Amino acid sequence: MSDRVEALLAELTLREKVAQLAGLWVGAGDSGEDVAPYQHDMSSDPPVWDDVIKDGLGQLTRPFGTRPVEATAGARSLAAAQRQIMAANRFGIPAIAHDECLTGFAAYGATIYPTPLAWGATFDPSLVEEMAARIGADMRSVGTHLGLAPVLDVTRDYRWGRTEETIGEDPYLVGTIGTAYVRGLQHGGVHATLKHFAGYSASRAGRNLAPVSMGPQELADVILPPFEMAVIEGGARTVMNSYAEIDGVPVAADGELLTTLLRDQWGFDGTVVADYFAIAFLRTLHQVAGTDGEAAALAMKAGIDVELPTVNTYAEALIAEVEEGRLDISYVDRAVRRVLRQKDSLGLLDGWSPEPRGPIDLDSAGNRSIAARLAEESIVLVANDGVLPVAPGKKVALVGSRGMDPHAMLGCYTFPMHIGPRYPGTEDGVPILSLAEALVAQGIDLKTAEGCAVDEDSVDGFDEAITAATEADVVIVAVGDRAGLFGRGTSGEGCDVETLALPGRQAELVDAVLGTGTPAVLVLLSGRPYALGRFADRAAAIVQAFFPGQEGVPALARVLTGAVNPSGRLPVSLPRSEGAQPGTYLHQPLAGPSKVSSVDPTALFPFGHGTSYTTFEWSDAQADRSSMPTDGTVTVKVTVRNTGPRDGTEIVQLYLGDPVATVTRPVTRLIGYHRVDIPAGEARTVEFTAHADLTSFATRTGVRVVEPGAIELRLAPSSRDIHTTLPITLTGQVRAVDHTRTLRCSSRVVS
Incomplete structure (x- = not known):
């Protein structure tokens, strides 16, 4: 492999080399809405396809995760694009195609698995590995080579919107589950990408893409171990930098992290890719570079090999830095060498495999079976005074908007929540039930009342909800989050919160229902833990589900009715107070309750907690x-x-x-x-x-x-x-x- 890559590298011109170091995102801005942060701030003119590919291309960005594309047609379109790329460059080198796969392949019609926080709740690495192998095989079947997962950030502040994307608050749990995912995905033929290296989840006040105030010990003992395990044991082939700046140093320009630690100490020999627009952010957000060329040089020296998602600084700006003597060509060669090695290991230097001949099924019965098992194992029975499982013949009221909405099961990086809103009228692509539908399917005598929306102010539905609860033998109150992006949801990327109070008027709805005296089961369908101290003593049972995916609702219904004995455990602590931060169990003695502070940060239910229908x-x-x-x-x-x-x-x-x-x-x-x-x-x-x-x-x-x-x-x-x-x-x-x-x-x- 080395001789072949070195021979090819020696033949490439500077422009051909730089062409291997950037992605191209076709059609990302077609609907006018951002898919990624600052997407429309980067360039007013989208790159022209023929101009970009004439010297080759490093990566194709999200050919399936940008718009609704049927799998077989998408695979044929991707194959056609690859033929054009190969024909356009002198050496016939295709691009690496990458896509999101946080909760399954983020493509239209692909199985939607539980969110990573739900993986953590299973404490079952072998099942996560089995899931990831199927995701990898599905992605490879349509011509995708690189998956942008797993997220190995250890959550430090639940107010962070991306808590749902993390596996939990403990580095050992995150490391073991995340490494299992890496092994599975790569067994399926797709290279895994470790995100976000490093420190991203420890931002001040839980705000996305914010500064990180962290000492070297916390970084070494809490943040880095999952990445270390996934590199050393999992053999991960790609790492993505964090947007964070740690104590004033942006990770995208931090050679101590991206080269000295990752490569020289841990021995990582794959590629480092930029989180979307992270190199340009060195100029626009971090302000450690005055030009795009300076930003490109800083990132390349630090160790970022590939700019994603699309051509920006690793183009004319980078070429100028080399030609004018401000960046030594050896840095470019180093990056290109890594990219070509990765392409060689994926078989891409041998040409392009034929396009699919028959139909491709991305939501097979086998996929759905694993999704269902994961969902069942992830649901946590937090508390129960005996009201669960719901006894046959009981009149049940289901209150709360999360019980009526199939999307209540889905995280922000699922196709319906991530891309679906940009294409109104498009179906989800896979069948998803609401909790109400699933309970009826289990034979429950059910009456429903929404009560209130997730994050709106109206309480017009409270009276109907109270009436339904009063007339029932048992009332299930389904509250929590609506996943979204950049403020369009209550959980998800860019959907940070100021406190851990339930969004909108949902806490008042829970109070109103509990006030009826009917035994109440509080069901949380959320992307983060919420403070439940005001409800815990009055609720007959509490069930926590972290966005359990397309099979999550039937799984939840089976748990509530006793067809499944719950076995999930909390991957994050459930706080008592809405404002006790930080609330993770992993703290030093000084961070616990004391006689010199009036604030007790002790969690209501601790990390690792969960109960079942047996003893x-x-x-x-x-x-x-x-x-x-x-x-x-x-x-x-x-x-x-x-x-x-x-x-x-x-x-x-x-x-x-x-x-x-x-x-x-x-x-x-x-x-x-x-x-x-x-x-x-x-x-x-x-x-x-x-x-x-x-x-x-x-x-x-x-x-x-x-x-x-x-x-x-x-x-x-x-x-x-x-x-x-x-x-x-x-x-x-x-x-x-x-x-x-x-x-x-x-x-x-x-x-």
């Missing part, structure tokens, strides 16, 4: 040793018995406490978990083997170390409800570790 009893927790060297391992195990009336699933979680360290450490943090199915009346013993490397942390000097001293291993069903604490002493010398350390805890069922 579990934990016993016989033990470790095989009470001390180990700083390069050793310890094995712990616990027996879990299903003492309830039906088969169920428990998520056994292993947490680490480090009572004394040279820098402040989190009170507790997840280092292992195992999802185990246990038939009624039976028991299973779960065993974890933890390496001392998992106790490592970044010191004040930036060196990652394992320190001798006392630690605690905590076996628990959630981050707060510790069953057993096992004290362990680490012995020996302080040991420095790097990316070659053990990154995960192994686990298995031993009986």
